[in-house]
Amino acid sequence: MRRGICAALFTTLLLAGLSAALTGCWDLEEISEQGMVLGAAVDADRQPRSFRLTLEIPRVSEFAAAGGGGGGGGGRAPEKPAWVVSGQGTALYDIVRQLQTRVNRRFFLGHVRVLVIGEELARRGLLPVMDFFERNPQLAYRTPVLIAAGKAEDALKVRPRLEKLASTYLRTLSDKSRVAGRAPQVMLGEILGPLHERKDFLLPRLVSSEKEAQLSGAAVIRGGSLAGWLSPGQTRGALFVEGKMAGELEAAIGPAGQTAVYDVSTVHSKLSSTWVGGTPLIRISIRSEGTLTESTATAALRTPGSILRLEQALARQINREVRQAVEQLQALGADALGFGDLLHRQHPAQWKKTQTRWHELFRSTSVEVSSVVRIRRIGASF
Amino acid sequence: MLRDDDQIGPGQALAVIGTFTLGLNAAVLPRLAARAGADAWLAFLAATLAGMAAALLLGAVTRRFPNQTFVEYGSSLLGPFLGRLVAGLLVLFWLLILSVAVRQFGDIVKLYLLQRTPLEVVLLSLLFVAGYAARGGIEPLARANQIALPAVMLPALATFLATLFSADWTRFLPVLDKGVAPLLRPTLDLAVQYAGLESLLVYGAFMDQPRAGTRVAFWAVLLTFLLGTATILGTIGNMGATETSRLLWPSLALLGAVQLPSLFLERVTGVILALWTALIAGATAVGLNLIGTTLARLSGQRGARIYIFPATLAVFLLAILPINVTQAMAWMRALVPFTAAVLWGLPILFLLLAGRRRGKSA
Numbered sequence: 001m002r003r004g005i006c007a008a009l010f011t012t013l014l015l016a017g018l019s020a021a022l023t024g025c026w027d028l029e030e031i032s033e034q035g036m037v038l039g040a041a042v043d044a045d046r047q048p049r050s051f052r053l054t055l056e057i058p059r060v061s062e063f064a065a066a067g068g069g070g071g072g073g074g075g076r077a078p079e080k081p082a083w084v085v086s087g088q089g090t091a092l093y094d095i096v097r098q099l100q101t102r103v104n105r106r107f108f109l110g111h112v113r114v115l116v117i118g119e120e121l122a123r124r125g126l127l128p129v130m131d132f133f134e135r136n137p138q139l140a141y142r143t144p145v146l147i148a149a150g151k152a153e154d155a156l157k158v159r160p161r162l163e164k165l166a167s168t169y170l171r172t173l174s175d176k177s178r179v180a181g182r183a184p185q186v187m188l189g190e191i192l193g194p195l196h197e198r199k200d201f202l203l204p205r206l207v208s209s210e211k212e213a214q215l216s217g218a219a220v221i222r223g224g225s226l227a228g229w230l231s232p233g234q235t236r237g238a239l240f241v242e243g244k245m246a247g248e249l250e251a252a253i254g255p256a257g258q259t260a261v262y263d264v265s266t267v268h269s270k271l272s273s274t275w276v277g278g279t280p281l282i283r284i285s286i287r288s289e290g291t292l293t294e295s296t297a298t299a300a301l302r303t304p305g306s307i308l309r310l311e312q313a314l315a316r317q318i319n320r321e322v323r324q325a326v327e328q329l330q331a332l333g334a335d336a337l338g339f340g341d342l343l344h345r346q347h348p349a350q351w352k353k354t355q356t357r358w359h360e361l362f363r364s365t366s367v368e369v370s371s372v373v374r375i376r377r378i379g380a381s382f
Numbered sequence: 383m384l385r386d387d388d389q390i391g392p393g394q395a396l397a398v399i400g401t402f403t404l405g406l407n408a409a410v411l412p413r414l415a416a417r418a419g420a421d422a423w424l425a426f427l428a429a430t431l432a433g434m435a436a437a438l439l440l441g442a443v444t445r446r447f448p449n450q451t452f453v454e455y456g457s458s459l460l461g462p463f464l465g466r467l468v469a470g471l472l473v474l475f476w477l478l479i480l481s482v483a484v485r486q487f488g489d490i491v492k493l494y495l496l497q498r499t500p501l502e503v504v505l506l507s508l509l510f511v512a513g514y515a516a517r518g519g520i521e522p523l524a525r526a527n528q529i530a531l532p533a534v535m536l537p538a539l540a541t542f543l544a545t546l547f548s549a550d551w552t553r554f555l556p557v558l559d560k561g562v563a564p565l566l567r568p569t570l571d572l573a574v575q576y577a578g579l580e581s582l583l584v585y586g587a588f589m590d591q592p593r594a595g596t597r598v599a600f601w602a603v604l605l606t607f608l609l610g611t612a613t614i615l616g617t618i619g620n621m622g623a624t625e626t627s628r629l630l631w632p633s634l635a636l637l638g639a640v641q642l643p644s645l646f647l648e649r650v651t652g653v654i655l656a657l658w659t660a661l662i663a664g665a666t667a668v669g670l671n672l673i674g675t676t677l678a679r680l681s682g683q684r685g686a687r688i689y690i691f692p693a694t695l696a697v698f699l700l701a702i703l704p705i706n707v708t709q710a711m712a713w714m715r716a717l718v719p720f721t722a723a724v725l726w727g728l729p730i731l732f733l734l735l736a737g738r739r740r741g742k743s744a
Contacts, residue, residue, distance in 0.1 A: 026499040134628075137494055141639035189639030193622035345555040 035105030036060070038082070039167030041152035042129050043118035045088045051121065051129060053095040054086040054153040056167050057103065063164070081164040084156050092132035109138040113171040115145050115188060116206065118152035122219060122226035127195050134192055141189030144174040146206040147219035147226065155208045166213075170206070173215055177204060181247020181264065182232035183215040184239060191221075198223050199341075200334040202238060205229055222334035230328055237325030240286050240318055240371075241337050243269040251317035253297055253310060260310050261294040262375065273339070273346050280354075282339050282367045286318055291377040300382040307375050315371040322369045330363045339365060387521075392594035394524035395585055398668050400602040401527045403578030404535075404609065405665020406483045408658065409490065409631060410714075411575060411610040412617040416627035418568035420554050422618050425565045426610055429572035432726075433603045436579055439729035441596025444586030446736050448593075452583040452728075453679035459735040466680060468728070472583075473676050475720055477693070478713070479577055480669040481700035484508065485710045487662045488701065490631055494655060505701055508659075512666035513694035516674060517687050520588050523671055527664050534657045534664075535605065541650060542612035542633070544642045549619025574721040575610075576603060578665075580728070581672050584679075616640075630707065670694055 039056040062081050085103060089095040096107055115133070117126065133139050148155050160169035177183045183204035194201045202218040218230040218238065230238060239245035250261045268287045273280055292301075292310065301307055329336055340358050344351045354361055390398070415422035447455040452472075457465030488504045496504060515523060558565075579599050586595050617632040620640050626632045637650045673693040674686030683689075704710040 026503070027496045137635070137638075141635060142641060187639070189621060189635070192628075193625035196628060197622070197624050341552070344559075345552060348556040348559050 029106070032060070033105055034108045035103050036108050036111050038111060038165055039114050039116070039156050039170065040109075040112055041116040041118070041148070041156045042092065042121055043152050044121035044124055047088075047090075049128075050088060050090045051092060051095065052086055052088050052118075052153065053092055053099075054084060054156050055096075055099065055107070056082050056084050056156045056165065057105070057107075058082045058165055082166070084166070086153060092129060109136060110140070112139055112143055113167045114174065115143050116148050116152040116155045116170070117145065117203075118148050119150055119226065121152070122147050122221070125225040126191075126221065127224045130192060130195060133188060139188070141187060141192075143188045144171065145186055145188050145191060145203055146170065146174065146215070147203045148206045148208065149229075150208075155206055155213055157210075158208050158213050159211055160213075161211060170213060173213065174204065177215045178246050180215070181236055181239060181245055181249070182217065183235060184218055184242075184244065195221075195224055199338075200227075200329075200336040202230065202235070202336050220329065220332050220334045220336055222332060222336075227334050228328070228332045230325060233321050234325040234328050237318070237321030237323070238329075238337060240267060240288070240322055241269055241271070241284055241325070243267050243286075245288070248293065249314060249317060251310075251313045253295070253313045256297075258295070258297040260292065260297070260313065262290050262310075262314050262373065263293045264288055264290045265376070266290070271339075271342050273343050275347065275350055276366070279361065280339070280343055280365050282342065282365060284322060284367065284369045286322070286369070286371040287374075288318070288371065289374045289376050292375050292379060301378060302382050307378070311373045311375055314373040314375075318371040318373065319369045322371075323367070326367045326369075330365070333359055333363055335359075335362050339367075388519060388588055389590045390520060390524045390585070390588050392589065392591055392598050394521075394528055395582075395589050395594070395598045396601050397527035397531050398520070398524050398585055399579065399581050399598060400605045401531050401661065401664040402581050402668040402672070403576060403602050403606055403665075404531075405662045405668075406479060406578045407575035407606060408609060408613075408661065409486055409633065411572065411606075412613045412626055412632040412636075413629065414568060414571045414575070415610075415614045416618055416623045416632070417571070418565050419559075419623045420556065420618075421558060421565055422568070422614055422623060423554060423611070424557070425568040426572050426607075426614055428565070428569045429575070430603060430607045430610075432569075432573040433576035433579070433606070434600065436576055436725040436729070437599035437603050438596060439726065439733065440579055440582045440586075441599050443729045443732050443736075444582055444589070444592050444595030446733065447586070448589075449587050451587040451676070451679050452732070453676060454587075455732065455736075459732060459739070469676055469680050472580075472724065472728075473673055473680075475717075475724055476669055476673050476676075477696050477700060478717060479721070480666060480673075481697045481703075482710055482714050482717070483662065483669075484666060484697060485701040485704060486707075487659070489707050489710070490634070490655070491659075493631075494634065494651065502698075502702060505698055508663060508666060509694050509698050512663050513670055513690050515663075515667035516670035516694075517690050519686065520585065520671060520675070523667055527668070530660055530664050531605075534661045535609065538654060538657050539609055539612055541637070541642070541654060542609070542616045545616035545620060545636055545640045546612070547643050548640050549615060551619060553619055553622055570718065570722070571715075572610075574718050574725065576606065576725060577721045579603070580724050581668065583728070584672055584675055666697075670697070 035057050037055045038058055041054040043052040045052045059081055085099055087095045087099045089098060156166045158166045163169040174185055177185050184202050186203050200222045203221060204215050205217040205219050207214045217232045218235040220227045220230060245264055245267045248261055248263050250259050253260045266289045270285045272283045415426050418425040453469045456468050484505060488501045491504050492501055579602055582595055582599055586592055613633045617626045617636045620636055629635050634651055637654060670690055670693050674689035677689040678686045
């Protein structure tokens with residue numbers, strides 16, 4: 001009998017203890033008390049090794065009111081939908097903690113939509129600021145990274161016309177860059193490896209004004225820091241080589257300079273390499289299929305021959321843009337298209353002999369481009 | 383009616399041994415493999431062959447001594463003193479690897495889920511559940527894991543295989559760029575991740591078909607190989623070997639880095655963490671039962687029950703001992719030779735001694 005009572009008591013205490021543990025009380029965090037960070041921008045500060053971090057924290061109450069309100073209103077002046085707050089310091093975490101002395105809600109980085117890095121900081125080097133993002137598992141690796149031409153802070157201060165928040169605006173813009181084809185979309189997780197390996201790569205270039213921002217062209221990162229830019233056309237060439245091009249391509253057709261516009265649906269690129277004498281030769285072959293979306297030429301496209309001529313003009317345009325991209329990258333000495341890796345994979349023995357002087361060799365590497373374009377659809381008229 | 387006679391079938395033995403092995407190693411494979419660079423898959427393949435060799439050896443020992451744990455046949459082969467010493471060392475070994483695995487679990491939970499909850503609370507809540515389950519004996523444990531293991535394995539495998547769609551396979555080229563020598567250390571580090579198979583030295587005695595021992599150990603190796611291959615190819619294929627080797631928990635980082643095809647879930651990391659918690663709880667329960675059973679056999683007791691609580695306490699104390707994760711990993715590295723001796727040395731020793739005795743009696 002006594003044993004039974006003891007057992008019952010024990011079980012009751014156990015259940016009470018377990019249900020208390022279920023709440024996870026140490027980590028209890030009311031969502032209304034969190035300061036959700038939606039966008040982060042990092043700039044170089046005036047001091048040498050010091051940074052300026054800008055965070056966008058939305059005013060959640062603003063959104064709740066807008067959702068439930070509907071008609072009426074009036075009278076109350078529209079408040080800013082977010083607080084854009086900046087601070088300086090020599091390490092990002094330090095700045096976050098400093099900002100916490102001004103922002104009364106605990107920062108939560110799990111919903112960061114976009115990460116913008118300023119031009120000057122990019123020129124100094126990206127690696128020092130990356131440790132913060134790598135070490136903090138809150139921040140998703142699938143966050144797009146943008147390089148601002150000028151200050152990154154300004155990008156978060158844009159008051160977009162169709163969105164309430166600059167961060168959501170920039171994020172959706174970045175997602176649409178796949179359609180526009182004039183800037184790459186690159187996620188945080190994709191650049192950490194190359195940065196540690198001191199490899200060269202491209203990041204999207206962001207230009208912003210007071211009311212809008214534009215993604216156009218690419219930042220060329222060489223050995224971890226910004227070396228220069230690719231124009232939108234050159235970026236398109238680079239995207240063709242990477243097989244990531246989506247969006248549209250226009251080419252002049254005929255002597256009168258009319259334009260045909262082609263919407264890319266698929267791109268396959270194949271890179272091969274050989275050694276001619278002491279220098280490498282890279283062969284790039286690109287196959288693309290898509291839709292003709294516009295032609296300013298007056299002649300109707302009734303014959304396969306006329307389409308074929310368009311396809312050839314477009315293929316020449318691809319070749320031109322690829323060559324321009326390669327020339328610009330060679331001028332900058334940045335092997336952002338991974339020719340070095342290609343040689344390493346395809347000719348490991350030769351690579352070992354030349355890898356130490358690869359950066360010089362890269363500038364004089366010859367590149368041959370050949371493209372095939374297939375127009376599969378021509379829209380609703382000839 | 384379910385039997386309760388401390389006898390387990392081959393499927394149940396696989397559930398026990400597979401859970402134990404996977405629970406100990408699942409989180410660390412990609413990081414260790416990435417040290418081999420682009421040849422990580424080769425290192426893992428070689429390690430798996432070594433794991434299969436261990437499975438064959440352990441299976442042979444089980445066949446040779448049906449219905450006996452290594453405590454009994456160890457004493458008869460090595461003499462009572464040495465036999466007991468080996469059993470005692472093995473108990474120590476299991477306490478150590480279990481505490482390292484439990485500590486890793488605690489560190490991951492603190493990093494990803496419960497930042498402000500004390501490590502002790504995280505560990506105790508796991509160990510309490512595992513210890514309670516371990517007290518029931520081998521049969522209920524086997525039945526529970528028979529449900530839990532597939533429930534963990536299938537979604538985890540599906541998730542990590544899905545990450546392969548976005549993998550860049552050129553990251554695995556060129557093959558053997560720097561020769562075989564740089565692969566040796568990663569291969570050894572990966573091979574000892576098959577620790578857990580040696581639980582067959584104890585659980586072989588509870589199998590109703592001791593001849594199935596080899597098959598069971600083989601399947602346990604295969605389970606680890608499948609999940610290991612998926613996570614290694616996924617992490618290195620998507621993030622590259624350099625980044626993978628820099629990350630503490632690359633498999634979890636991978637889930638945040640890739641967009642899984644046709645998956646509407648935004649944060650898969652939480653789901654995988656939940657599955658992994660179930661796996662590690664099962665593995666801890668098996669480990670505690672293993673330690674308890676060995677100690678019971680050593681002391682001539684019938685049941686393992688009375689040893690479970692002290693073993694739980696010991697694992698807890700060992701698990702909170704390392705100052706930080708780097709020290710816990712230093713422990714893991716220090717255990718490598720010990721593990722190798724247990725996985726390959728011990729069964730070979732038993733088989734040799736048994737063969738010699740058979741020769742003598744003939």
